[in-house]
Amino acid sequence: MAPAAGQIRFRPAPIPFTLENGETAAGPKYTPATMAGGLALFDCDGDGDLDLYFANGAELPSLKKTAPKYANRLLLNDGRGAFTDFTETAGLAGHGYDTGVATGDYDNDGDQDVFVAGVHRNTLYRNEGGCRFTDVTRAAGLEKPDPEFGPLWAVAGAFFDYDNDGWLDLFVVNYLRWAPDKEPLCPGYCHPKYYEGTPNSLWRNNRDGTFRDVSAATGIRRHVGKGMGVAVADYDLDGRLDLFVTNDKAYNFLFRNAGGRFEERAFEAGVALAEHAMEISGMGADFRDFDNDGLPDIVLVALENETFPLYRNTGKGFFAELTGRSGLAALSARMAGYGPGLFDFDNDGFKDLFVSRGHVQSLDMRHQWEIEQPNTVFRNLGGRKVAALTAEAGFDAAPPRRHRGAAFGDLNGDGRIDAVVSALMAPAQIWINESPAPHHWLLIRLEGTTSNRDGIGARIRVLTPAGSQYNHASPSTGYASTSAGPVHFGLGPASTADLVEIRWPSGGVQRLEGVKAGQVLYVKEPAEAP
């Protein structure tokens, strides 16, 4: 039976990558093994389509890639959704236990560079052009261990321009203080309470290929947490990008960018705790406008009984939790999620919520928990309610797994946002979006000139007869992952956008009228604000 119009449907497609997390069935459990799985969708070779890069694990407890199976993997897209392994040529195989991926053009040379977050070792790869990379970690100044905490376990990174100087800075989410010889003995993977938290890091771009640690100077370092996810948006519309950081079994952080310094405002803003004042196992997050009111909202995912909290930005520096009222609390109560993504999968004009699902625990805890789970998409029913689609969206076409990272983008040029999901000790999955609704769409590829070249932080309003909708360029999304494709809009029945308005990080506003749907619109920032 054909799915009803308005449904969201995905079809699985194979991808030659298995996430090797270093876990053994009988051996001791090392916590990094359950936190692996970041990935990126980005245009590595500048040919206009989205390529795939998977961070991979390593042997435990040595944290070394002792066998080819542990290599990170770069797969080039032929533009029709078929992928070729390009890892060796690209020089991106990696060395250590890698967890997260962030991409961005930090040197403004027109190609995408890659930051790999890992356990006790981060790596910055400079794209020399044509998807060929050089490890510049040391030269960039990123190889310094923390003076107090030593080598940190980084889960994720986010390129963004916090000081609006036109150069991408780097935020790194750090998780726990971990050492293999101090791993506590637990029946499965240990609860985060057994480990010391660590502060996150902020690296300012020196505009010469190097970075300097401004974590203390900007106030980021004052806040020690157990960071898992980061999402970036200008929530108070003051022109400066803010950060939302999830913590594992601890309150979240909302770092408000006060211009050179960050103020931690999660309590004030009402996003520190989940509904019922709970500290939950915050995993990945996204920070986008869910209800089309022009204000970025927040969603994060967590484990069973913790729900997937959804916070609506009220525009007064405060968020109201929508989890219960939207139906998300009841729908997600029995789910464990890692990688959320707010994208309009049915092109109806409202962003839906995709969640890569799986439990944090090991497979030998199956008797207690539903460890392997299918993915789910929560369809946005007008910005206030959601409907959960699992089998209905086709996710039962693949076995349930311990899904981890998720990245989103149009892989085959049909204007529908596809998803790529990693899973521990299992093949990754591409989910080709085959949602049947004949809706229109628009993809906007930005190039900053005064602003950073990727246009990260640019806010876009698209006006159709149905009203306005908003999105912003912010590739760091979900769990330890990056979705660096063009900014996507579903236009519903509108074949033309009456207006596309772009507010660049430099402050300039650009307006384009009568933009035809069904295209990847390339927009370059005018040298002077029009």
Next chain:
Amino acid sequence: MIDSTVVGVGWLVWPLLAAALAQEPDLKSLYGEAVRLHQEGNLAAALEAYDRLLGHRPDFVPALSNSAVVLVRMGRFEEAIRRYRQALTLDPENAAIRVNLALAHYKRAEFRQAASELEAVHARQPTNRQARDLLADCYLRLGENRKVIALLEGLEATAGEDQAVAWLLGMALIRERELDRGQRLLDRILRQGETAEAQMLIGAAALEAADYSKALAALKKAVELKPDLPGLQALYGRALMENDDPDGAKAAFRRELASDPDDFDSNLHLGALLRMERNIDEATPYIERALRLRPASIAARYQMAAIDLTRGRHEEACRQLESIVAEAPDFLEAHVQLAAAYYKLNRPEDGRRQREIIRQLSERQRKREQQLR
């Protein structure tokens, strides 16, 4: 099972009254009849007979006391306590009645009142083992572990011979993290064979030492040996909880509560688990009961404050949390909830202050843990 004892005919204890009764053969036979019915378990008839007797002689202590025993067995605790008190007004030195009064309070989970009566008995009769052990049990249930230790430590050298003393003292020592002393008692119990009591102590010690796998293994064995050992399911529940098995933990707590609805730990932890599952309606009565059992318990008050916060009773939550952090200034989670409560109450200045306390406290705790490592 601890039970009240029938004081007896009391003929010789109250000679004047007995002499009076002796002159009233009807009353004497009525009393004999009441005791007989009582001993046969015919409670309603026994009570009626005692009441008839008390109608004639309201100051006859044995009838007052024995009828109170009957009332306890009928679950009519308040009336029983009233009669015991009446009896004690007439015969304040009667230790047996005072112990029975304590037992009535104990059964109502009024451990504070029970302890108070037992303290009086113990002061006069330090060799009364029943009073001493019951008093120690009350202290243990009230979380007053130091008092248990003070009461029983004189017996520590010989405690292996008395399993009850060894167990009570061992539990108190383990809870107070005097693990070596607790372990020595444990070894003495273990010498008498692998008993559920010994495994329970091993499990309790392992729980206190945060060795949760060992705790679970020992407590599981104890459950296999004697599942209805008082307090065992509560400890087993805690071990399951620490081993990331909340469903198993809830089932264990429920089993404990089926045999002892007034087990503080089971009420507290079951309520907390249900609250964390957002099952607030079901959680609330358990937390309320835990609070009735130990009104001063910071853990129970914290859970109630969290429930209040959930239910939108921000003022109540705030008041409770303020008193909690005043008593326990290092209780990080309480500060977190209090910060949230202040912001809900639109008290940003107080919220900011709490936020800074949270940051400093987290930092202090982190450094302390670092040193321990």
